Amino acid sequence: MKIIRSRDFTGSHAWEALDIASMNGITTRLHWTDQPYRWHVNDGEEVFVVLDGEIQMRYRENGQEQVAVLKVGDIFYASVGTEHVAHPLGVARVLVVESKGSV
Known part of the structure; x- marks a missing residue:
């Protein structure tokens, strides 16, 4: 059992992550960032939840x-297959649920 206060988590570099859980090949991680990620396609599905701040999510749909x-x-x-990139607008904290080892 653990309680995580997401607003207290601050990374030392962009997209630093705190591993919360790994269940049946699916990971849940809390990320802190103040910089964009990079364009990518995950190995599987991804759920991305904004907990603090704002994110400009860019994605490609029908090219x-x-x-x-x-x-x-x-x-x-x-x-x-969804190509996407997250650009925080200032500091942001996000919860990401995805396949273990995904980009």
Whole structure:
């Protein structure tokens, strides 16, 4: 059993993660960042929940780049093959649920 106060987690570098759980090949991690990630496609599905701050999520749909601003409580679901990149607007904390070892 553990209680995690997400607002207390601060990384020493962008996208630093705190491993929360690994269950049946699925990981749940808390990330802290103040810098964009990189364009990527995960090995499986991904659920991305904004816990603190705002994220400009860029993704490609039918070959066209789309942009959505995610605020606290918003969830981004990346299906298999969804190319995407997260750009925080300042400091952000996000909960990511994905296949273990995924990009």
